[in-house]
Amino acid sequence: VLRASTSIIAALTGGASAIVPVADVEEARRRAHAVPGDVLVAGERHGERIPGCDLGNSPLEFTTARVAGRTILLTTSNGTRALLAARRAAAIGIAALANAGAAARWADDEGRDVTIVCAGERGRVSLEDQVCAGVLVDRLVALAGPADLGDAAAEAAVLARTYGKDISRLAIDSQWARRLQRAGHAQDVAWCLAIDTTSLVPVYLAGVDKVVSGPR
Amino acid sequence: VLRASTSIIAALTGGASAIVPVADVEEARRRAHAVPGDVLVAGERHGERIPGCDLGNSPLEFTTARVAGRTILLTTSNGTRALLAARRAAAIGIAALANAGAAARWADDEGRDVTIVCAGERGRVSLEDQVCAGVLVDRLVALAGPADLGDAAAEAAVLARTYGKDISRLAIDSQWARRLQRAGHAQDVAWCLAIDTTSLVPVYLAGVDKVVSGPR
Numbered sequence: 001v002l003r004a005s006t007s008i009i010a011a012l013t014g015g016a017s018a019i020v021p022v023a024d025v026e027e028a029r030r031r032a033h034a035v036p037g038d039v040l041v042a043g044e045r046h047g048e049r050i051p052g053c054d055l056g057n058s059p060l061e062f063t064t065a066r067v068a069g070r071t072i073l074l075t076t077s078n079g080t081r082a083l084l085a086a087r088r089a090a091a092i093g094i095a096a097l098a099n100a101g102a103a104a105r106w107a108d109d110e111g112r113d114v115t116i117v118c119a120g121e122r123g124r125v126s127l128e129d130q131v132c133a134g135v136l137v138d139r140l141v142a143l144a145g146p147a148d149l150g151d152a153a154a155e156a157a158v159l160a161r162t163y164g165k166d167i168s169r170l171a172i173d174s175q176w177a178r179r180l181q182r183a184g185h186a187q188d189v190a191w192c193l194a195i196d197t198t199s200l201v202p203v204y205l206a207g208v209d210k211v212v213s214g215p216r
Numbered sequence: 217v218l219r220a221s222t223s224i225i226a227a228l229t230g231g232a233s234a235i236v237p238v239a240d241v242e243e244a245r246r247r248a249h250a251v252p253g254d255v256l257v258a259g260e261r262h263g264e265r266i267p268g269c270d271l272g273n274s275p276l277e278f279t280t281a282r283v284a285g286r287t288i289l290l291t292t293s294n295g296t297r298a299l300l301a302a303r304r305a306a307a308i309g310i311a312a313l314a315n316a317g318a319a320a321r322w323a324d325d326e327g328r329d330v331t332i333v334c335a336g337e338r339g340r341v342s343l344e345d346q347v348c349a350g351v352l353v354d355r356l357v358a359l360a361g362p363a364d365l366g367d368a369a370a371e372a373a374v375l376a377r378t379y380g381k382d383i384s385r386l387a388i389d390s391q392w393a394r395r396l397q398r399a400g401h402a403q404d405v406a407w408c409l410a411i412d413t414t415s416l417v418p419v420y421l422a423g424v425d426k427v428v429s430g431p432r
Contacts, residue, residue: 124367125367125371126367127367127370127371130367130371150340150391151337151340151341151342151343151346151390151391151392152340152341154343154389155341155343155346155371155375158374158378158379162374162377162378163374173370174367175366175367176367
């Protein structure tokens with residue numbers, strides 16, 4: 001949620017032709033030459049743009065003026081790692097609060113068992129990712145009927161119902177949100193915590209190694 | 217919570233002189249000869265007593281008649297593994313719902329930073345362990361004042377406040393609770409989900425490799 005998935009949604013909304021998740025900036029630079037057309041490298045570590053990259057990891061940077069028609073090679077601390085770890089799934093959609101309702105419908109339309117992968121923060125849970133997972137659980141149950149929920153899914157749903165009453169409380173209760181705000185990214189945090197602002201669901205096509213806008 | 221920590225509390229309440237956590241039943245049998253006095257071997261896998269062990273992992277088995285004055289070598293699927301993983305901590309107390317308030321006071325009296333280790337179920341989270349962790353977080357904050365909570369601690373506290381209104385809901389919402397009830401252990405589940413029934417806090421003395429009753 002804070003911020004890679006939301007940035008990917010923003011980039012595709014802004015008209016980027018595709019996002020290619022890569023492990024690090026060296027891989028991004030190596031592969032930039034092999035990608036046809038206009039290419040941008042977006043890189044983030046510890047919440048900040050990697051020096052020398054065209055873009056960082058703020059969804060507000062991915063404007064139409066910057067990204068329309070371009071391919072973006074993206075590396076972030078946690079988000080792109082989670083995406084690469086999910087490569088073997090039958091279908092991979094990217095969710096954040098921004099597209100939670102649409103992402104749940106996409107997953108329901110897929111008609112498969114659903115695993116929700118939370119990127120978190122360096123191997124630890126992030127409150128905002130858990131809450132978003134819980135929103136997805138609740139929306140999926142509403143669409144598909146009662147499900148056999150694991151304990152982690154049941155817990156996430158409880159969190160979602162608690163924070164659903166006032167999602168902006170995540171800006172106070174999440175450690176990472178607090179850190180981003182202290183580092184001058186308060187506008188990003190506010191943007192990323194807005195729920196159901198778009199019906200766009202990015203889909204990671206692992207076979208061709210890129211993220212594109214899924215069916216609307 | 218379900219059930220090793222609760223069984224350890226029950227065993228010491230029943231008058232057992234010490235519990236020795238061991239990795240498996242082979243280690244228990246090997247070490248039984250080296251322990252002075254009366255020794256019992258308690259072993260559980262997949263919710264059931266390991267054949268040939270004196271006791272399983274039901275807190276109701278650890279009666280005074282069975283355990284008073286005896287040392288118990290204990291191996292369980294998840295609980296004893298978590299205990300062995302925590303060996304290097306400066307002080308190790310064992311908490312369950314049964315002694316949550318007392319365990320929080322013990323930890324507060326220790327005057328150190330607190331890490332709450334949830335045993336869970338084969339590497340996955342267990343709802344009842346998360347809720348118990350959240351009860352400990354809330355009680356510790358009440359005793360020690362505002363704390364710098366990690367996101368996992370903040371989440372656990374939210375779960376505890378939700379389930380605190382009706383802790384018996386865990387018997388329905390926890391996968392492991394449901395499985396234990398189906399396997400005929402409903403009385404164990406009810407026993408383990410009772411909160412603040414004792415002031416006894418087992419303390420794991422890793423240096424001498426045994427769990428004894430801590431200061432009351």
